[in-house]
Amino acid sequence: xxxxxxxxxxxxxxxxxxxxxxxxxxxxxxxxxxxxxxxxxxxxxxxxxxxxxxxxxxxxxxxxxxxxxxxxxxxxxxxxxxxxxxxxxxxxxxxxxxxxxxxxxxxxxxxxxxxxxxxxxxx
Numbered sequence: 001x002x003x004x005x006x007x008x009x010x011x012x013x014x015x016x017x018x019x020x021x022x023x024x025x026x027x028x029x030x031x032x033x034x035x036x037x038x039x040x041x042x043x044x045x046x047x048x049x050x051x052x053x054x055x056x057x058x059x060x061x062x063x064x065x066x067x068x069x070x071x072x073x074x075x076x077x078x079x080x081x082x083x084x085x086x087x088x089x090x091x092x093x094x095x096x097x098x099x100x101x102x103x104x105x106x107x108x109x110x111x112x113x114x115x116x117x118x119x120x121x122x123x
Contacts, residue, residue, distance in 0.1 A: 005031060009040050012048075021048045039069035040050050046078060055086055073099040077109045084116050 008019035008031050015024035031041045046061030062079040066072060081094035093116045099109035110118050 005038065005040075007034065009044065012041075012044050016044065016048055016051060021052050024048045029082065037064075037068040039065045039072060039075070042068060043075045043078070046075070052077070055082060058082055059086075071102050073103040073106050073109060076111060077106070077112055078100070080109070080116070081112050084112065084119075089116050089120050093120075 009118060011026040012027045012031075014035055015021070015027065025045065028041045028048070031038055035041070042061050042065035044115035046058045046065060049055075049061055059079065059082055062075055062082065065075050065106045065110070066079070067114035076095045079090045080099065080113075083089075083092035083095060093113065096109050096113040096116060100113065114123055
């Protein structure tokens with residue numbers, strides 16, 4: 001990632017992986033001030049919120065990221081997993097099916113979809 005935005009996203013990813021959610025959020029919110037609908041920053045804010053057990057904000061950020069750029073299978077998988085774990089299997093399934101249609105070889109999407117189908121007794 002050679003752009004300034006890319007470097008900021010990379011720093012945020014490293015902060016999330018290192019467990020420094022506050023640092024990641026600071027970096028991402030600063031990026032969003034300059035680029036209010038940046039899908040990558042919104043997605044990573046969702047990841048950070050999910051890491052902090054804040055399902056409400058995680059869902060909002062994932063949905064905002066998809067509104068900014070709809071064809072993001074990884075965001076759909078993250079949202080689908082969030083919906084699955086918050087007992088919303090129908091919505092989760094819809095997200096995960098969308099992800100598999102966009103990127104048919106995306107294993108995490110198929111895995112999460114299988115979990116949804118298994119929990120509903122359809123697999």
